[in-house]
Amino acid sequence: MPISSTEPQPQTNRSERTFSHKIQTGFWLVGAILLLIGLASYQSIREFDETVEWVAHSQDALGQLQIVLSDVQDIEIGLRGYVMTGKEHFLDPYKRGLDVLTRDRMDLSTIVRLNHPDRPEQPHHLDRLNGLIDTKLRLMKAMLALRTSATYQSSQMEWHMTESKELMDAIRTVIRDMQTVEKTRLAERERHAEDKGKNAILYFIVGVMLGITILIVISWQIRQEITQRQQAQDALRMAHDELELRIQERTMALLESNERLRELSHRLMNVQETERRQIAHDLHDEIGQSLTAMKLGLREADSELKSGPAAALLTDSLTILDQVIRQVRNLALDLRPSLLDELGLVPALKWYLKKQGERAGWETEYFPSLGENHLPPEVEITCFRIVQEALTNVARYAEATHVQVSLTKQGDRLILDVEDNGKGFNVQQAKTRAKTGVSIGLLGMEERARLVGGELTITSSPKTGTKLTARLPLVGLTQPLVSSEEGMS
DSSP: OOOSSSSOOOOHHHHHHHHHHHHHHHHHHHHHHHHHHHHHHHHHHHHHHHHHHHHHHHHHHHHHHHHHHHHHHHHHHHHHHHHHHHGGHHHHHHHHHHHHHHHHHHHHHHHHHHHHHTOOOOHHHHHHHHHHHHHHHHHHHHHHHHHHHHTTOOOHHHHHHHHHHHHHHHHHHHHHHHHHHHHHHHEEEHHHHHHHHHOOOOOOOHHHHHHHHHHHHHHHHHHHHHHHTTTTHHHHHHHHHHHHHHHHHHHHHHHHHHHHHHHHHHHHHHHHHHHHHHHHHHHIIIHHHHHHHHHHHHHHHHHHHOSSSSHHHHHHHHHHHHHHHHHHHHHHHHHHHHHHHOHHHHHHHHHHHHHHHHHHTTTTEEEEEOOOOOHHHHHHHHHHHHHHHHHHHHIIIIIOSSSEEEEEEEEEEEEEEEEOOSOOOOOOHHHHHTTTTTTHOOOOOOHHHHHHHEEEEEOOTTTTEEEEEEEEEEEEEESSOOOGGGGGG
């Protein structure tokens, strides 16, 4: 901003040229310093970002190792339950775990192969781990065959179980060794990232200090030239007022940005609910009806062919088709149970809790104390999704045998409680891991509760079980979630 003077001081052309030259030299010097510092900071930030990516890679490797160990343990628990009791439903976790373990092993192999070759022992550990897991899977298959055979002998099974335990200990040892190597690598990478971050800050501080020093010298030179010019103070006041105005504008823009982010989160959940409903509808009405029609056609053909290879083939096809129909129906119900739209929250939760309990082998209790009250659609959706995520976490991690869900109304709020008798966990550590992107289940439940103006609390500690409580308002809802496509218009 040009600075005017009410009393211009007479100066010679030479002094004016000297003053202008000093000012130009100073600004050029400041620009050169800032450019050099910017280049150095840019390089440090690039190295910092690269190191942070490797830190995230190490964290993924640690998490995937724990997942693989958990998969093997889940398979072993399911098979052991069947061996000890002979009940068929114990084989469900065993069979599901085989597919999950295959996928998780592939993910772990990808992570280890793509890792930086600063620790060459990891691929060797991985090969050894895969060999141990393959051996254990063959042993468990032999145990299953022995248990189902007519010549079953408990002494031979005890020998197999002892060998299985030794293999499990060896698997844990290899995974522990890999985790130790990865933790060492993670510490080194974090230290390297910290050093790069400190360098970037140091470059910035040095550049700012040099720039400030040069600007101070320039300001002193300017002050010597315009000591009698009072209008400089007015210009400074105007600049200060403008800065205050910009700060206010930026503050308002930040508030609007936060509001837009919350609205975006709300819209994303709306889109998710709408897509789930549409996909579930298509699976149930379109694909389900087509499969049913195909099944009827195959049954009619089967009734025409009573014997021969074609009859056996049709029988096998009907069996497979029955399985596909059940899978499609289960998938559609998991995405969006029709009970939620047709009968409301209470029957939908009762059905879902029973279904999950039968899958996981839990004892379940359900206590809905709402009477004939009808709940707002957004509260029903939020409540159902929180229970869905909570029961999924219990099935994956809690190792529980009993799960209890209750619904009560306290004034103008709906109180949802989900409680299990599992092994529990450290809530704060889990939330910290969730913020790093390892798992967003807890954050997702909290965000769903906040979007309708509610709150969610989790009480848990190792070996004491877990209790999740959601308090959702029934009036004065903020940013309601829609339950149909009408909300997306």
